Amino acid sequence: MATHWRNPFRRTLMRRFHDNKSLLAGISDLGVLQEFVDEAPGLLSLLLLLGLSALGVYMGWMTPTVVADRGLELLSTTFIFSVIMEQIITSSGLTHVMMFHFRWFGVQLNPHFMGVDLKFFFIRAGMMAWLFINLSLLAKSYLAGSVNRAVILYQFFCGWYIIDYFIHEEFMTSTWDIIAERLGFMLVFGDLVFIPFTFTIQGWWLLGNKMELPLLASVANCIIFLIGYSFLCPSQTLDWITYLVFRGANKQKHLFKKDPKAPIWGKPPKVVGGKLLVSGYCVNKIEPAYTFFSSQRMKKNAREAHVGKYSVIPYFYPTYLLILLIWRERRDEARCSEKYKDIWAEYCKLVPWRILPYVY
Known part of the structure; x- marks a missing residue:
């Protein structure tokens, strides 16, 4: 009590x-x-x-x-x-x-x-x-x-x-x-x-x-950081590269919520039960936000990599983010399973990988 x-x-x-x-x-x-x-x-x-x-x-x-x-x-x-x-x-x-x-x-x-x-x-x-x-x-x-x-x-x-x-x-x-x-x-x-x-x-x-920090290590960290953002090619014709990891996943999910009929990578979106998106980044992820977290880890790793050689303390951030990622995925799984029921079961058959394809 x-x-x-x-x-x-x-x-x-x-x-x-x-x-x-x-x-x-x-x-x-x-x-x-x-x-x-x-x-x-x-x-x-x-x-x-x-x-x-x-x-x-x-x-x-x-x-x-x-x-x-x-x-x-x-x-x-x-x-x-x-x-x-x-x-x-x-x-x-x-x-x-x-x-x-x-x-x-x-x-x-x-x-x-x-x-x-x-x-x-x-x-x-x-x-x-x-x-x-x-x-x-x-x-x-x-x-x-x-x-x-x-x-x-x-x-x-x-x-x-x-x-x-x-x-x-x-x-x-x-x-x-x-x-x-x-x-x-x-x-x-x-x-x-x-x-x-x-x-x-x-x-x-x-x-x-x-x-x-050696020059080569600086360049390597910049590359990792840019991959996380994927702002390497701003061309409209290569939009899928521009937003490959970070903004792509968040933007895609946001636009789908605003307009469920909005095209995904130039094609009509595929939807299960009229609610759950299985196009774009959702093909490999149960929740597109986890693509965002993956890119987050890449950017955080870039920030920690240039000091991690000297101490383990800076690696607290990516370690915490990995734990948060898995914990949030499990909570999301329970919440969506209860909310969508049979639709969620069908969705999981089409999208079997939770975070990383062929790994988890």
């Missing part, structure tokens, strides 16, 4: 949020989410925040190394904030829920506050914080005279990835996190704490460990 925290302050706070009609358990409607992204683009918010920060540094209101200098304080404060936010969001969705399952996975699917989709808000905050931590680490490395090829490549790879995310933020409206995951501690902590403070492990490591 779950025990309840009989704190009068907490009960008062929760009652205020229960009465607030602007905090609602929204439904993950693609059109509504698309409208939110169009009206408040994340890229514009990022550029505005970068501009204000640059102004603050120029005016002497802050130092460019302030984030790197106070990393531990920021980590602990953000962790406490994520716990408080989880309490508010979960308690506003279901009264007196203290069970671990609901606290971890959440109760509400797409809660909104004053018209703001909280999932997108937290994801944006985490991605922006990732970039700001990296830029602060870069400034600290520059002042210490330790900027070398490894630091430049790391900053370039991460910066490209983050900016690319905001440019193609529209694709997030059809991803697992938005349409299926409820907003609980797992997502709040993951977005606000895990993304900015663990995805920068390589940057922190490079700050305290000077290393020289």
Whole structure:
């Protein structure tokens, strides 16, 4: 039996949020989410925040190394904030829920506050914080005279990835996190704490460990990174190469959700039961998002490869991503099997490979 925290302050706070009609358990409607992204683009918010920060540094209101200098304080404060936010969001969705399952996975699917989709808000905050931590680490490395090829490549790879995310933020409206995951501690902590403070492990490591990266190794890392993005050939006639791994899978799934009749690689899409796509990347993958995760691993491996020779710590990221990939695939399998039943069984016969063809 779950025990309840009989704190009068907490009960008062929760009652205020229960009465607030602007905090609602929204439904993950693609059109509504698309409208939110169009009206408040994340890229514009990022550029505005970068501009204000640059102004603050120029005016002497802050130092460019302030984030790197106070990393531990920021980590602990953000962790406490994520716990408080989880309490508010979960308690506003279901009264007196203290069970671990609901606290971890959440109760509400797409809660909104004053018209703001909280999932997108937290994801944006985490991605922006990732970039700001990296830029602060870069400034600290520059002042210490330790900027070398490894630091430049790391900053370039991460910066490209983050900016690319905001440019193609529209694709997030059809991803697992938005349409299926409820907003609980797992997502709040993951977005606000895990993304900015663990995805920068390589940057922190490079700050305290000077290393020289050979030119050949730099070229190899760039090739791996570019393969993960597959932006090697921007020709419209070679679109299947352009989006081979990363954007192709996400874009394909997103466009199918918007228009189920949209052509896949120039041909009509093949669909099972009128709902499940078996064309394009779905021919070899049960869920096209896993192609995205595979390319993610390639890009992460590129970032870690140039420091992994000296330490195993930077390999935390690809190791975590592999575990997440398998865990999410198993959860997706259970969810889709329950939702689609016989249609899912037919789908699995046509698409037998879960992640990697002929392997798993």
